[in-house]
Amino acid sequence: MPSVSFHTLGCKLNFTETSTIGRTFQTRGYDIVPFGSCSDVVVINTCTVTEEANRKCRQTVRRAIRKNPNAYVIVTGCYAQLKPLELSAIDGVDLVLGSNDKFELFTLASTFEKSESTQVHVSCIDGTLEFKSSHSGDSRTRTFLKVQDGCDYSCSFCTIPKARGRSRSTTVSDILEQVHLLSASGTREVVLSGVNIGLFGQDKGESLLELVVALENFTEIPRFRISSIEPNLVTDELIEFIASAVRFVPHFHMPLQSGDDAILGLMRRRYRRDRYADRVARIKRLMPEACIGTDVIVGFPGETDEHFRNTVAFLEDLPVSYLHAFTYSERPGTLAAEELSTAGGIVPKEIRSHRNRVLRGLSEKKRAGFYREQIGTTRTVVWESTRDDTISGFTDNYVRVERSSHTAVPGQVESVVLESLTDRGTVEVRDALQLPVIAII
Ligand code: SF4
Known part of the structure; x- marks a missing residue:
């Protein structure tokens, strides 16, 4: 039996897509073996969220080739979409596939025979309206279900819209069908996942609220969780419905990115701190037991000590339960890297690291405090x-x-x-x- 191994870097969406590709291999008679062991085909699904992520991807690809020199090596995902030549230049890579091309893997390369040259298939994703469904592996506990892809926003630090294209979703009825199958296979919790999930349905004349209402009323899964949602898209109606729902859990993850309005403006975020605080207050008023998590970027170009102190003070006062701190890294081709950094706003690396440590400490305090309250x-x-x-x-x-x-x-x-x-x-x-x-x- 031929064998294949997988490695996924980055977000849950990537994991759902790797699992779906894995099931395609299985239906074609492949045995899935652990990554790092000997296999005929190796698939690496990459991430490009930071420069560090790119470096890790290249390192993973090189390691995989060293361990498995005879395997047919396929590299795909967001990094492959944005920088295919950086990956095809690595000796031993056989096939580079873009974000959408990975779902056509068996059409583009069915024989998986190594050759001297590397094939690159990266189609333009800008205008794509096609949505490819996927969910994480068969699990009796938690399954991540992709319901939305791409993003129509233009945050000044982010390359994801370029790697994944415009926002698009599947339909409510298609998701209901998928959830019925997951329920029949024993899944207890479904995490609704997307790049910008609050935009769900806008391309189909539907909405996230309609999806949530349908899943609450017409499925048997005990639990649904929404992965991460932009604060400006958390509507009063959504909060109120979740507060009264049986299946939707009281857990929100809303990226804040900065607690200073000037920095939020430079980041081109679509809310300011008042709006964020208002969303948190509304959730807590209706669901005092709710867990609220957030993401924060430190060291964004132009972030002074005062801006950072504003972020810390804002978070200290907010009843958030944990936070993920990300250190800003320049992404070529973004407004933040091309214009803001060159305008003299670069924050030295050691200050970025220090700010990250401060926020990680704050997160531990917040999480322990939230746990204690429970x-x-x-x-x-x-x-x-x-x-x-x-x-x-x-x-x-x-x-x-x-x-x-x-x-x-x-x-x-x-x-x-x-x-x-x-x-x-x-x-x-x-x-x-x-x-x-x-x-x-
Ligand atoms: S909302 Fe902003 S940070 Fe999130 S994917 Fe879209 S552009 Fe990137």
Whole structure:
């Protein structure tokens, strides 16, 4: 039986697409083996979100070729779409496929025979309206389902619209069908994923709210989560519906990027801090138990100490539950790199690193504070994995919990009481029906 191995870099969307390509290989009789072991074909799905991501992709490709010199090596994904020649120049790469071309893999190269030259198929993605469905691997716990692709925004630091094209989605009815199949295969939680998911349906005359309402009313999956959504697209109606929903969990991830209005303007973000704070307040008013996560970029061109202090102070006051800090890196071809950086606004690398450390520290404080607030509450958990005799999973409001003595199995949904913080940054729980042990003296 021929074999194939996969490696994915970057976002959940990339993971869903790799899984879908993997299933195509399986239907053609391929055995999927772990990446790094000997295989006939190697597929690497790349990311280009930062210069560091590009470097990691090249490093991964070179390592894969060194370990598996006879394998037919295919490199695809966002980096391949934007810089195909940087990848085809690596000795041993056989095929480079752009963002949409990866779904035509078997049409473009069916024999997978190595040759002297590298084939490059990267079609222009600018005007593409085609949507390719995908979801992550068969799992009885959490499945990432791609419902939207591309982005119509033009944030000044971002190359993703160039790599993935304009916003496009599948239809509500198509997603319902896919979710019914996932439900039949035992999936307990579906994470709706996209590049800019708040734009879902706009190309089809539908909306994210319509999708959420349909999934709540016409499916049996116990849990739906929305992966990440731009704050300006979190409408009052969406918040209100999720607050009253049974299947949609109280968890929002809304990228902030900066807590300073001048920097948000330079970033060309479509909201300012007041709007962001208003969204957070509205969510918390209706769902005090909600987990709210965010992303922040530090070291953006022109970000002074004062701008950064504004971001820190803004986040300290906001009831967000965790944050992901990203260090800005210049992306050639973006407004931020071409114009803002040359206008004298470059932040030295060591200052960027320092700011990143400050925000990571703040995130730990925020997460611990949020977890502490949840102690004593009863939540549902979908158990995901076991290690030694401990099982772990996430509650609906995204608290990572674990239980050391248990009879649960991954995929099981349980009601639990959150008891205490552990030194592993999780929360120990007990069965919601089990009474606490009271010492009688
Ligand atoms: S919303 Fe902005 S950061 Fe997000 S993908 Fe679109 S352009 Fe990039």
